Every structure is written in C-alpha cells, then in structure tokens.
Amino acid sequence: MSVQDDLTAVQRCLDDLARSVGRLEQHLGTGGLEMRRVRTDADHLRESVALLRESASAPGAQRRPELVTIPDTPYDDSLWIDTDDEGLGARDRRAP
Numbered sequence: 001m002s003v004q005d006d007l008t009a010v011q012r013c014l015d016d017l018a019r020s021v022g023r024l025e026q027h028l029g030t031g032g033l034e035m036r037r038v039r040t041d042a043d044h045l046r047e048s049v050a051l052l053r054e055s056a057s058a059p060g061a062q063r064r065p066e067l068v069t070i071p072d073t074p075y076d077d078s079l080w081i082d083t084d085d086e087g088l089g090a091r092d093r094r095a096p
Contacts, residue, residue, distance in 0.1 A: 003056050004056070004057075007049065007052065007053050007056065010049055011049060011053075014042070014045055014046050014049060017042050017045070018042055018046070021038055021039055021042050024038070025039070
C-alpha cells in the first residue's frame with residue numbers, strides 16, 4: 001500500500017469513529033466529562049491525520065531521513081586540546 005492509501009484507510013476509520021461517537025452521544029448525552037473527552041480526542045485525531053496528510057503530500061516531503069556516514073578513523077586529537085578529561089579535572093591539576 002502507498003502512503004496515500006494508508007491515510008485514506010485511516011480517514012475511513014476516523015469517519016466510522018465519528019459516527020460511533022455521535023451515536024453514543026445520542027444515547028448518553030453530550031454533557032458528561034467522559035463523553036466530552038471522547039469527542040475531543042476523536043476531533044484531535046481527525047486534525048492530526050489532516051496535518052499528516054498535508055505534510056505527506058507536500059512537494060519535496062522527505063520520505064526517509066538522510067543517513068550520515070561516520071568514519072571509522074580516529075578523530076584528530078587537536079579537537080580535544082582545550083577540554084578536560086571527564087571526571088578527572090584539568091590536565092595540570094591532580095584528581096582528588
């Protein structure tokens with residue numbers, strides 16, 4: 001499946017969820033804290049999927065993160081001249 005197919009499937013499920021929540025509100029009423037939380041959570045899911053759909057369809061959207069190659073060669077020791085040895089203090093002082 002493509003990303004768009006997956007997003008469409010999620011959207012269909014959210015539509016089913018919205019219908020089910022609507023039926024629950026008819027039976028239980030809309031005033032209870034639990035019902036309001038369920039409605040708010042369902043609305044947040046719809047908003048999140050809409051944002052995800054926008055970002056997935058944006059031109060130049062990066063599908064996978066770029067890999068960074070880390071060389072196996074040791075780092076240049078001159079990079080560490082002005083640093084202290086961790087936990088041992090400065091080079092010109094004795095450790096406690």
